[in-house]
Amino acid sequence: MNTATTIPVIAIDGPTASGKGTVSARIAKQLGWHMLDSGAIYRIAAFAVLKAGINPEDHAHALELIRKIKIRFEDDRAFLDEQDVTQEIRQEHVGNLASRLAPNAELRAALLELQRDFKRAPGLVADGRDMGTVVFPDATLKIYLEADVEARARRRYQQLVIQGKQTKLEAVLADLQSRDARDMEREVAPLRPAEDAQRIDSSELSIDETVDRILSCWEAVKQ
Template sequence: MLSNTCAPVIALDGPTASGKGTVALRVAAVLGWHVLDSGAIYRLAALTVMNHDVVLTDLTRISDLAREMRIHFEQGRILLDGVDVTSSIRHENVGNLASELAKEPVLRQGLLERQRAFRTWPGLVADGRDMGTVVFPDAPLKIFLLADVDARAHRRYRQLVEKGESADYEIILADLKARDERDMNRLVAPLKPAEDAYVIDSSALTVEQTVERVLALWRQCPDSALL
């Protein structure tokens, strides 16, 4: 029997609000594969830090808490230590803290094996910022999903409004620009396309068009013929 480390991976990276989460879910649904939302794992770490009132300079404690998290993805829901936190981890303050924590090498190392454990048969669509460069560098297909920051801010604004939450477009835009700056310039695993990644700009594409482009690239991939 083949080991899980041989299971195929589509690594889908990109900046915040580029649509990669939605695309990853739909691609995985078509292929019948598993999904890894790595951003959710960092948000879960941020929520854990907030719940335990840990000071951000106590990196050892933060890393220990991250390793101890009991995470379960269940039919679109995310459970942390048995509690449904699907909505709460999407709050902007949690996302901003997750971006801050993601700069810390000790935390990234602590979460690396947890992310790789999601690689199981029949395959995995992994959504994040360093899936193709660090977590799954041997993925047979790597995608870097772009969208200009204004388009991403409008998407995030619409998402919040549709959920009935208050939203300020200018604040969202400023937060995205700040998050992009942190993600692209951090010393460990900065946000950038893998050298062998296909870059897709989704600014003017629908979700369906973006999904089809990813699936078309997978069909052209030699590994797809082996399944």
């Protein structure tokens, strides 16, 4: 028997600022599992393109670069080759570029196996937009974590204020609406719930309440 097929995966998909990253990290910690932040992988790829001075619209050169880079994570740190880029990849302009690069089919294919390599014992919590539909279609549990865009905008706005960044709630809302449109309307691996995903609306839930709901779902399916 291929032991990789017996390793459980909890796939958590959802739109930007739905809380899936924080929730996934807490669940992985509670279960003692590995975690895949697929958004960070795309952000690292975007940062690599910016660092190299490549025009993001020059898909051929961007793809050539992305196929050569080495991405790894240690604890909560992200590395591009040997450079710690944990802080750099969380900048808004990097996230926007990652969203613009994500629809590229060849880029997604180049990063697919890298993501699947994160599936290691005792288990994996995978956070992203196509974890349950494309990357881990055989995941033991699939969650689609959603929240209305106004609630997500307020969360993102508060995060930015805490980080000392000046912005307006209206601008954050417009940015999220734009990202949602790109993610949901792209031809390749669009953001959508897997057919067998359990949908959770976190608009009125705290992080702890959301974590508890997902862990309850896990307890039910692992029986």
